[in-house]
Amino acid sequence: MPLSARIGSHKQKSLRQKFVDLNWFIVFIIVCVASIGFAMLYSVAGGSIDPWAKNQLIRFLIGLAAMIFIALIDIRVWMFLAYPLYALSLSMLVVVDIMGTIGKGSQRWINLGFMNLQPSEFMKIALVLALARYFHCLSDEDTLKLKSLVKPLILIALPAVLVLRQPDLGTTLLIVMGGIAMFFVAGVRMWLFIASFVAMIPAAFGAWQFLKPYQKQRVLTFLDPETDPLGAGYHIIQSKIALGSGGVYGKGFIQGTQSQLNFLPEKHTDFIFTVIAEEFGLIGGLSLLTLYFILLGYAMIMSMSVKNQFGRLLVVGMVITFFLYMFINIAMVMGLVPVVGVPLPLVSYGGSAMLTLLVGFGFILSTAIHKDTSIPRGGAFA
């Protein structure tokens, strides 16, 4: 069989052509979102590019380069690498787990000397790749069979358990929910979701036992923050005060009293949305939401014209991850969900999440460039 037949029919694009086909509008929106981040990091530092804005810009440029690099690589290469990447991520999680048992307290990263590597971030990407490949290779009939769900469930469960042991409840939820969403779009039967949801209720009680005391405290204070106004509930109360006092138009750039006077905790990381809403009001918050909506809406609409299941599932996986970051973070700072420590995509200070999301968008853009590539069920290079 000629190579072209084995790897599926498609028109081979030149690198130059791919570069032109890259959706530069979306890249521009991503730069816009990140720029809001730089501005806010400049603001929370009291009007200084140090210590956060400058670092964030450098990381963003690295991430942006990585995103474009990933976008230009043939999607079949990514499909080929899906399982090896998953295996690599999983082994890194195991390493972290072992280190955590030796060291003290929560252990989430591997120190490589020049940077801290956070394997759970890589796992989010790797799991999406692995699940996309698995469902791509499944026939329609098999998709409906229960037994074909065992393997993907294991794919989800392994990292989920390891990350929960770190312990990192936020990331665990992101991994599990992202996985379930991919089951859903892959076509797993609807009643299974309804049944699992019902089964979740007693399971939630079981999981409660498994939580660390501080995690339980987070949930409890979320339910009634006023009971502990100076302790754990303090974050939520101060964040709501900042948001509410921002009003419709906000207090102005570098004028947010709650953030500038440090009443707001974690203002450069988890609570940066609060700073945006305090300084730019409802208008500022809605503007950022609109940019996110453009990014995710573009990806979902584009995915429906992709000619391979792997690409489509890849897009959904990345979109869901991105959306969950955004939703959980904003809902958290507004007191809708417990404080779980999830950053605001592309805005919060921090390298790992920024890289994860840019890499994720790299895959979405790669799918877009290669959307006419059809891949046989047997696999990219099968």
Place this chain on the structure above:
Amino acid sequence: MQPSDKNKLKTYTRRASLLSGGMMLLSSALVGRMYYLQVISRSQYELLAEQNRISMRLLAPKRGDIVDRNGHPMATSTTDYRVNVIPEETEELQDTLKSLGKFIPISASDNDRIVKASKKQRSFLPISVANNLDWKTFSNINVNMPDLPGIQPDVGTSRYYPEKELAAHIIGYVGPVSEEELTGDPLLELPEFKIGKNGIEKVLDEKLRGSAGNSKVEVNVLGRVIRELSRQDSIPGKTERLTIDLDLQKYVANRVRDESTGIVVMEVHTGEILAIASTPSFDPNDFNNGISQKKWDSLRGDIRKPLINKAVSGQYSPGSTFKTVVALAALEAGIITEEDTKFCNYQYRIGNRIAHCWKKGGHGRINIVQALAQSCDVFFYDLAIEVGIDRIHEMSARFGLGERFNIGIMSEARGINPNNEWKMGAQGVKWQLGDTANVGIGQGFVSTTPLQLAVMTSRLVNGGIAVRPKIYFDDEDDGITIPGDMGISLKNLKLVDQGMSDVFNHPRGTAYAHRSRKKDYKIGGKTGTTQVTRISMAERQSGVIKNEEKEWIERDHALFIGYGPVEAPKYAVSVLVEHGGGGSAVASPIAVDILEYMLDRDLIKENEQVGGQDI
């Protein structure tokens, strides 16, 4: 495209649309929540944000001064130059303290205290290093600020009594607010705030205090002040003017030196107290910054009781000075007139007891004016018994004895103006005739304070006006409150005044030797002696032991009330010298000197005015 993939695409499109719908639904919840927080609940959260960032700081008012009648300061708030250190602004706390040590001595204990404080409190809060620096040191530190990172020169105020012990008993002192003194006024809770603890400082505390200002500041979460938003300055306390004449007060203090005395000088028509001295005294400045245990113990242990204001709190038998009141009671009752005489043969029998006159051999036949001038005891034993205690009691009450005037000095004593009712209440025993005789010569149950004696003297010589003593000019009082007439005939008052004049100016008067020899005016008065220990029968037989031979503490108190000029009385003075011996020898010279000082000064002033008119 393979058929199966078409199917997959169909499923995918349906499910992906559902998922997108779900995401949009969730997003709309975010938008709804944002609308709720930022639009609907906005004002509530705005208020909370303001409460977070705005802090009100009280600004303590400057305490009002206390001045004498001529405006000379007696209590002021002085600038206190201090040096603080802010640990956060130092490179190394120890280095800065070491550098500062070149300008002011920093003891090892100070060093420990600062280091301890720097570990306990937030690093941007100042720690006091030294207080009460002189200007030279303070400016020296200011000039060298670049070499003293973290050092903060500070200017505060502290209370200062420039006249030190001179008027301690009048002025009192200030001190930190105690738990019981808190009224809910936040001003009182300021850490450095001090309130009056004694004397005028306490009585007029609220007027002297002023009212607090406030400074609205923006603070961060740690309480650090970022900037001042608005400020309302404090209103300083009022300056309170006393009736005291500081020059006279000084003169009195210098005149008595180390004697244990209580002296009151009063203007007889207004009741204004020109001087009120209690010696020995203490320096109220010691109390401002916390008195040392050693100093406190020595004040407490002094048998001359420097902490007690003898002029208003000391209660003494009025002795013979009380004969004036007994005389008036009798004259007013019509029991005796100028013409009536009594015979004194040294002894007087009351029941089965024999009382003696102070003069061996007796005074012979004398009338009431002579009896006052020569202070005959027998005359007044007899007169008192004739008048009866009730009329004496009533007359002393008219002269303000047994009354508390509440002039504005703490712990003013009431004294005792006795009668049967009082004795029944106090001792449960009926009043005896002998008690009346004793009271007749100012001994026994009657007891008075030097302040009361000064009031009594004023009322005796001002034409029978019931003046009330006062020590400060009250602005609420319009100054024209006319004191009531005592309802005593001027003729009778004249007789008593004549007797008091003769004490000095008649060759037989008890203080003739100590009379004023000035040509321009005469001075009158009345001697008195308070027996501290009763003269025993044995002593009387073996000859009374002279006061000079007794222990100081057992000697009699010397008393004198004086006034001048006799021609038109202006000033009254009461002098008590504890354990001073006889009234005429010890107390009357002091009274004369004080009155001469005042009257001479008035003469000089008058002459100056006359001279001034000539030009």
